[in-house]
Amino acid sequence: MARVLVVLACLWACANCKLNVDVDYFTKMLIQEQEEALKYNLPINAHSYNGYNLDPYSLPNGTETYDYIIIGSGSGGSVVTQQLSEIDGIKGLLLEAGSHEDDFVDVPGMAFFAQGTKYNWNYGTVPQKKSCLGLKGKKCMLQRGKGFGGTTLINGLVYSRGSPVDYDNWAAGGNPGWSYKDVLPVFKELENSHINGDPGYHGTKGLMNVEYSKFDSPHLNAFLASNVELGRKEIDYNGREQLGVSKAQLNTLNGRRLTTGKAFISKVNCKNMKLSDNSYVTRILINPKTKTAFGVQYIKDNKFHVALAKREVILSAGTVASPQILMLSGIGPQKHLKEMGIETINDLQVGDNYKDHPCFYGLNILSNVSIPLKPMHGYVEDYLKGDGVLTLPGNNAGVGFFKTNFSKIPQADIEIMLISPNRSDAFFQKGFGFTDSSNKALIEGVDPTKTFTMYIDVLKAKSTGYLRLKSKNPFDYPTVNTKFLEDDDDHDIKTIYYAINLILEMLETKAMKAIDAKLGKVVLPECKDFEYLSKDYWYCTIRYLSDSLYHPVGTCKMGPDPKKGAVVDNKLRVHGIKNLRVADGSVFPDSLAGHPSNPIMMVAAKLVKFLKEDLKLKN
Numbered sequence: 001m002a003r004v005l006v007v008l009a010c011l012w013a014c015a016n017c018k019l020n021v022d023v024d025y026f027t028k029m030l031i032q033e034q035e036e037a038l039k040y041n042l043p044i045n046a047h048s049y050n051g052y053n054l055d056p057y058s059l060p061n062g063t064e065t066y067d068y069i070i071i072g073s074g075s076g077g078s079v080v081t082q083q084l085s086e087i088d089g090i091k092g093l094l095l096e097a098g099s100h101e102d103d104f105v106d107v108p109g110m111a112f113f114a115q116g117t118k119y120n121w122n123y124g125t126v127p128q129k130k131s132c133l134g135l136k137g138k139k140c141m142l143q144r145g146k147g148f149g150g151t152t153l154i155n156g157l158v159y160s161r162g163s164p165v166d167y168d169n170w171a172a173g174g175n176p177g178w179s180y181k182d183v184l185p186v187f188k189e190l191e192n193s194h195i196n197g198d199p200g201y202h203g204t205k206g207l208m209n210v211e212y213s214k215f216d217s218p219h220l221n222a223f224l225a226s227n228v229e230l231g232r233k234e235i236d237y238n239g240r241e242q243l244g245v246s247k248a249q250l251n252t253l254n255g256r257r258l259t260t261g262k263a264f265i266s267k268v269n270c271k272n273m274k275l276s277d278n279s280y281v282t283r284i285l286i287n288p289k290t291k292t293a294f295g296v297q298y299i300k301d302n303k304f305h306v307a308l309a310k311r312e313v314i315l316s317a318g319t320v321a322s323p324q325i326l327m328l329s330g331i332g333p334q335k336h337l338k339e340m341g342i343e344t345i346n347d348l349q350v351g352d353n354y355k356d357h358p359c360f361y362g363l364n365i366l367s368n369v370s371i372p373l374k375p376m377h378g379y380v381e382d383y384l385k386g387d388g389v390l391t392l393p394g395n396n397a398g399v400g401f402f403k404t405n406f407s408k409i410p411q412a413d414i415e416i417m418l419i420s421p422n423r424s425d426a427f428f429q430k431g432f433g434f435t436d437s438s439n440k441a442l443i444e445g446v447d448p449t450k451t452f453t454m455y456i457d458v459l460k461a462k463s464t465g466y467l468r469l470k471s472k473n474p475f476d477y478p479t480v481n482t483k484f485l486e487d488d489d490d491h492d493i494k495t496i497y498y499a500i501n502l503i504l505e506m507l508e509t510k511a512m513k514a515i516d517a518k519l520g521k522v523v524l525p526e527c528k529d530f531e532y533l534s535k536d537y538w539y540c541t542i543r544y545l546s547d548s549l550y551h552p553v554g555t556c557k558m559g560p561d562p563k564k565g566a567v568v569d570n571k572l573r574v575h576g577i578k579n580l581r582v583a584d585g586s587v588f589p590d591s592l593a594g595h596p597s598n599p600i601m602m603v604a605a606k607l608v609k610f611l612k613e614d615l616k617l618k619n
């Protein structure tokens with residue numbers, strides 16, 4: 001079993017502290033936990049929280065009172081919790097459905113396997129029409145992390161803010177205070193950067209570490225050199241410009257995963273903040289007459305509890321659970337709530353505007369350069385020195401930001417991620433949810449030591465999905481329809497096709513020829529009748545082998561006008577409701593030309609500044 005790193009009465013500690021040196025322990029643990037992850041049955045609902053089937057609509061009597069109650073401790077909630085705990089004399093409560101991380105998920109190289117553990121909610125989607133067709137049941141995967149750290153327990157750790165234009169658009173959309181000029185100082189406050197990036201763009205005093213992996217991938221080097229050959233630049237993509245290529249900037253510390261649990265929750269001032277784990281929130285209590293949030297109902301140890309909030313409730317349960325909790329509490333589309341048997345307190349378009357990054361996973365690139373396989377203890381020896389393939393999250397070694405020639409926006413609309421060997425991980429099929437026949441086509445001819453891949457990420461997808469309740473039972477997962485690649489003018493699939501051509505062009509460079517890089521043949525049974533490499537062949541393959549990059553945002557979007565779909569205002573207050581704010585990925589008005597985790601930390605830090613303004617405290 002992996003050791004669990006524990007918060008003991010709010011002190012961060014390790015249950016069995018012989019860390020750092022123990023190669024044997026780590027080797028055995030990694031092998032055993034990988035096997036466990038392969039066998040583990042992922043949950044399909046949250047019914048385990050309510051073993052006695054208590055009626056969630058009967059309120060218990062015992063209550064505790066706090067100034068602030070925070071729901072969820074992922075990228076957003078962890079930052080809110082830690083920063084609020086620093087305010088003198090406040091009394092706060094964090095409710096998190098999961099618990100503490102362990103030293104298995106701490107290994108970035110185990111990122112895929114981490115999805116096969118209790119740290120994954122495994123929400124999932126409805127069957128798709130035009131994407132995810134090569135996945136079981138034609139359903140996209142929807143992994144979300146559970147525990148202190150939330151989705152940073154299982155994510156790809158890439159630090160990427162997106163384009164300045166993203167934030168300028170937020171501001172231009174009626175959200176003053178959110179332009180890049182406004183948010184850049186907040187990014188810097190949070191960051192402890194070791195990447196030697198562009199001057200003026202990075203911080204070195206924050207709690208969130210940013211570094212490059214020490215592992216030197218020859219496949220990444222060929223990718224970087226091939227792009228330079230094609231006239232592009234190697235850049236700090238969180239700096240002066242965003243179009244170009246780079247080694248990935250990572251949220252790791254000496255090669256280990258740095259969750260927001262470890263970075264922020266472990267630094268909480270315990271005098272002012274109670275951390276409550278295994279606490280599943282079922283409802284926010286809102287007075288329907290005054291439209292004021294006054295508390296939270298949650299279940300812990302098979303008992304319902306109520307906690308009262310004198311000042312505010314802060315919802316940070318993420319893009320999937322935050323809209324779900326709002327709807328269960330009477331805030332959402334009136335017609336839908338009525339169908340579910342829930343009384344509407346405020347009619348808002350909660351759950352609409354589900355924006356994500358569709359991603360194409362179907363490329364194999366053969367090469368003649370190998371990353372030699374080692375026995376596990378060899379990888380562990382490197383890892384404990386902060387080096388080696390285990391420091392790469394899911395083998396992600398580098399990123400590039402590009403533009404299609406049909407884009408009308410002044411920022412990147414494609415990201416290409418360079419995934420170093422090896423992709424024939426035992427967990428690959430289970431983690432991605434591929435059917436047997438898709439998986440067979442994908443691993444055909446793969447040499448685990450030499451075959452690498454590039455993921456293609458549509459940064460500015462036109463397709464928009466939605467989220468709805470399955471029922472009024474708070475322990476049912478919500479229904480999610482991503483609607484990937486369903487936009488009317490085929491903009492999104494065209495973007496992927498364009499990116500495939502960019503990659504084919506890269507394979508023709510001297511740098512790629514020097515490692516004998518060639519496209520591996522991936523022919524799905526469903527696409528075999530199309531001429532190999534024709535546009536029809538690619539469109540077919542894309543619809544089968546595309547899925548989420550797991551960057552859903554937007555379901556409680558920020559904006560001035562609830563009639564235009566806004567759920568929160570520019571101070572993150574839920575429209576029409578007092579004492580209730582949201583701070584997580586759900587408030588993004590749109591997808592970023594980057595990855596959401598650190599931008600969500602920025603949103604959370606902004607929220608604490610708003611709360612301090614209201615308390616008339618200096619920021």
Ligand SMILES: Cc1cc2nc3c(=O)[nH]c(=O)nc-3n(C[C@H](O)[C@H](O)[C@H](O)COP(=O)(O)OP(=O)(O)OC[C@H]3O[C@@H](n4cnc5c(N)ncnc54)[C@H](O)[C@@H]3O)c2cc1C
Nearest residue numbers: 072074075076097150151156157158281318584585595597
């Ligand atoms: C496989 C994968 C790879 C990714 N790679 C990257 C990457 O490389 N870079 C990047 O920037 N982003 C990446 N992301 C996305 C990123 O990690 C998330 O967007 C981000 O962490 C979400 O933050 P959040 O605060 O919105 O929600 P979360 O981090 O999901 O936090 C929500 C928290 O609320 C808790 N919660 C939910 N429901 C309840 C309830 N009813 N009661 C109490 N608590 C509840 C959850 O347990 C969780 O801890 C990846 C995601 C995945 C799944």
Ligand SMILES: *[C@@H]1O[C@H](CO)[C@@H](O)[C@H](O)[C@H]1NC(C)=O
Nearest residue numbers: 054057058059060061062304
């Ligand atoms: C709460 O207290 C009231 C009055 O004492 C009692 O009638 C009721 O059953 C209690 N409810 C619960 C859930 O314990």
Ligand SMILES: *[C@@H]1O[C@H](CO)[C@@H](O)[C@H](O)[C@H]1NC(C)=O
Nearest residue numbers: 404405406407497498501502
């Ligand atoms: C864009 O690029 C594609 C593929 O390289 C090419 O066929 C097309 O003509 C270009 N379109 C424009 C508007 O330049």
Ligand SMILES: *[C@@H]1O[C@H](CO)[C@@H](O)[C@H](O)[C@H]1NC(C)=O
Nearest residue numbers: 373379389422424425426448
């Ligand atoms: C790489 O793949 C091989 C064969 O599929 C597997 O045995 C090995 O454990 C993998 N190595 C790593 C580091 O994932």
Ligand SMILES: *[C@@H]1O[C@H](CO)[C@@H](O)[C@H](O)[C@H]1NC(C)=O
Nearest residue numbers: 367368369370513514515516
């Ligand atoms: C890989 O192939 C290239 C091109 O044929 C060749 O120049 C290079 O020496 C080869 N490298 C190895 C390690 O075999």
